[in-house]
Every structure is written in structure tokens, then in C-alpha cells.
Amino acid sequence: MTVQQIITDKLAQNLAPHHLSVENESHMHNVPAGSESHFRVVVVSEQFDKLALIARHRAVNKVLADELAGPVHALALHTYTATEWSARGEQANVSPDCHGGSGR
Amino acid sequence: MEVEDRIKDHVENNKVILFMKGTPQMPMCGFSSRTSAALKECEREFAYVNVIQDSEVRERLPAYSDWPTFPQLFIDGELVGGCDIVMEMHESGDLKRMVQAAVPA
Numbered sequence: 491m492t493v494q495q496i497i498t499d500k501l502a503q504n505l506a507p508h509h510l511s512v513e514n515e516s517h518m519h520n521v522p523a524g525s526e527s528h529f530r531v532v533v534v535s536e537q538f539d540k541l542a543l544i545a546r547h548r549a550v551n552k553v554l555a556d557e558l559a560g561p562v563h564a565l566a567l568h569t570y571t572a573t574e575w576s577a578r579g580e581q582a583n584v585s586p587d588c589h590g591g592s593g594r
Numbered sequence: 595m596e597v598e599d600r601i602k603d604h605v606e607n608n609k610v611i612l613f614m615k616g617t618p619q620m621p622m623c624g625f626s627s628r629t630s631a632a633l634k635e636c637e638r639e640f641a642y643v644n645v646i647q648d649s650e651v652r653e654r655l656p657a658y659s660d661w662p663t664f665p666q667l668f669i670d671g672e673l674v675g676g677c678d679i680v681m682e683m684h685e686s687g688d689l690k691r692m693v694q695a696a697v698p699a
Contacts, residue, residue, distance in 0.1 A: 547678070564663060565662075566678055586627060586628045
């Protein structure tokens with residue numbers, strides 16, 4: 491199973507998302523072709539209601555702790571409730587370009 | 595000094611400090627670049643640690659802060675978050691308010 495699939499499955503199982511997207515953005519970074527190191531995740535879940543941003547991100551990081559300790563090097567994370575998501579027109583910010591990185 | 599003590603020292607002795615890859619002048623990562631650019635717009639001085647040059651801090655900070663990735667922004671000794679959180683706070687104006695409250699003019 492790909493890392494992308496594992497991330498998708500774990501988030502779907504643990505956060506009851508109303509919307510979930512997991513994009514592999516490794517091609518935008520200084521890593522070999524076919525890498526699964528940089529991901530961009532958008533999660534819309536009612537579990538985030540009344541949680542501060544840092545608590546939402548910690549909840550996602552906890553679900554993906556094994557992946558973050560292993561192959562995943564960067565996780566761009568966008569967390570919303572359904573109300574926030576529709577207020578944003580169902581759009582999250584895009585990730586930045588790489589600046590060379592550390593070659594990991 | 596042990597690395598944990600050095601981290602503590604950085605965080606406790608700087609009102610606003612960014613642990614990043616590269617420097618604000620020459621960031622080595624898009625996420626660090628975006629975060630330091632947002633901080634610059636807050637019109638206050640901030641400290642930074644280049645974790646590419648300090649591999650001990652790079653190794654140990656994630657356990658200290660319970661946060662897996664870089665950059666990491668601390669204000670008043672507390673972890674604020676990484677790039678995505680800082681950018682959302684920048685867009686809402688909360689970042690500037692928080693930085694300027696921590697570092698009065």
C-alpha cells in the first residue's frame with residue numbers, strides 16, 4: 491500500500507471527515523522521483539469544532555505519528571469544520587515552492 | 595549545555611523565535627520561507643535558529659515541542675504552530691496582534 495493510501499485510510503478512520511484530500515507533493519521538492527515524502531492534506535471534520543488550530547493539527551499529527559516518524563518529511567495541513575470550509579468556498583491555500591531543502 | 599537546555603534557553607529568552615530551515619534572508623525550505631516572510635510583516639524583531647546548522651536542535655525539538663515538522667514558531671514561550679497555522683493567523687491579522695502584544699513598540 492502507498493503512503494498516500496495509508497494516510498488517507500488513517501484519517502478517514504479516525505477523524506470522520508466530511509471532506510478529505512491527500513495529495514502527494516513530493517515532486518515539488520528536492521527528493522528522488524516517485525518519493526512519498528511531502529504531502530498536502532485537507533481535512534474537513536466536525537471533530538474540529540471549537541478546537542484551536544494547534545489542537546486540530548496536533549490531532550492529525552497524532553493519527554499520523556508513525557508516518558511522520560518515518561517516510562513523511564513534510565505535511566501541509568489545512569483543517570476546517572464544514573461551516574468554515576463552505577465559507578472559504580471549499581478552497582484551501584496552496585503549498586509553497588521548495589527552496590532546496592536539506593537534501594533529506 | 596545539553597540540547598534540551600539550549601532549546602529551553604532559546605524559547606524562554608526570546609519573546610518571538612522561529613526554528614527554521616535556513617535564515618530569514620536565505621530560507622532553505624518553502625515552508626520556512628513563507629513563515630519568516632509573514633513574521634517580517636509583523637514589524638517587530640524576531641529571533642531564529644537555523645536547524646540545518648544545528649542538527650542537535652533539529653533532532654530534539656520535535657520531542658520537546660510535541661510537533662513533528664519545521665518551521666516551528668514560539669511566542670512568549672509557547673508553541674504557536676508551523677507554517678499553515680502561522681499563515682492562517684497572518685491572513686486573519688491574529689499573528690501581527692500576537693507578535694506586537696509580545697514585543698511592544
